[in-house]
Amino acid sequence: MTDEQSPSQPQDAGPQPIPPAGGPDMDLGGYLSAAWSLVTGDFVLFVIGYLVVAAILGVSVLTVIGPLIIGGPLWFGYFRVVQTRLKGEPASIGDVFQGFRDFGKGFLTFLLLALIVLGVVVVQMLLSLIPVLGILLTLCVSLVVGPMFFFVMPIAALSDVSPTDAISRSVKFCFANFWKMVLLSLVLGLIAMAGSLVCGIGALFTVPLAIVATVAAYNEYYLPKTQDAV
Template identity: 30%
Template sequence: MYKMIGADGREYGPVPAEQLRQWIREGRANAQTQVQLAGDTAWKPLGELAEFADLLGAAAAGGAPPVVGPSPTVSAAPSAAINPEALAAEILARDYQVNIGDCIRRAWELFKSDFWLLLGACVVAMLIAGGGGIPYLGALISLVVGGPMSGGLYLFLLKKIRKQPAEFGDIFLGFSTAFVPLMLGYIVSGLLTGIGVLFCIIPGIYLGVAWMFTLALIIDKKLDFWPAMELSRKVVTRHWWQLFGLVLVLGLLTFVGFLACCVGVFVTGTLASIAFMYAYEDIFGARP
């Protein structure tokens, strides 16, 4: 993943290598364009990166048009214009591993560092996403708000994990930034998983795990619901059993909270949510 400074002086990204190649082909970047590899602090000319040398040489030989800043509709915000196919290919090419114990350990360290804010945000998000326990209407409310509320919580947790400024109100950002995709992602993935369980349990379990990162991808990568579902499925399938194990362990961790007079579920549920997002970040986050 890379960041780039456009001709307009604005910073764009992080974007995958394929997006940079597209900008080179369009004449929006050249050998002098300043880029930064994700996880690095130094900016350097694009021409110094060997992986783009052939494309830059072809662009120079062909007399590429003057460089202009990338279109605001493409990358005015971080993670905008992500190509899900390219991102899936990039992740699968470098591969990944999920260390369940390490995800929980890091989650606990983060939880301890800002206990009350994280606990409060997760408890409120869980209660609202679950329909607030309202009889009869609760299930309908959950269908509408469950996706946006969960997406907002995931964004809040990602900000904390990435050491970005985060505040309690961030848990509601799903309603203002991606309400329809999050709602549809929540409903469609849940409905199709339910159908899979109804007709044959194994396909339902597979789909439930395969689509586990759908809402996080929608809110983080600015994707529509179906591309997010497909991206999650393709990437998760590579190490499906590892992520199935993660789901089981986090589910067991949450269940343990019920044994502590039910109140403990808020603590263990918060810890599980943070660990879940650490796994997401390990897989889909920017890599050096």
């Protein structure tokens, strides 16, 4: 998979500015509809595939650093399975391991995101020490950070963009389309977490649903505005 260049651009052109307008408008309902159809139509692949990833990561917790090492490649594989099926091509549960072909990239992407999350947690802990206002500021941080890094994993997993560039592009896209990204991130995040309310079992369905919707949004909302390649 390679970054595609517009015919009017030289091959060595750098990343293009993220436009706040142009391209398709966000269609949250459309992404969720596509995700629902795909997950319910290929239930075993997406649910068992997610269960395999979650189980391996769960066991790797025993090594403390295991999830940090293999988390990225596993999620790369899962996102690529989703992308393959969204293209109408066949995929199998075993394909979740294809992310290990890009082990270094997957590892670095996951590591950088983990460090960002750690930094955010530290900031939120410090803000929570402020009476009353601290709670509000903590919530504001969450509402901003989620959208900023929402597309990092699909950008990194589904194109030749480096982990650092994936982060940069996701952040730029967020601030160019801020409120829509807040809505997209918030709704899909709530859907992913909703399954945990049913003894955690529901997450086996809601997390794949949210991930598929994320990749659909990447294809139909992010890519047309940025000219990144799938």
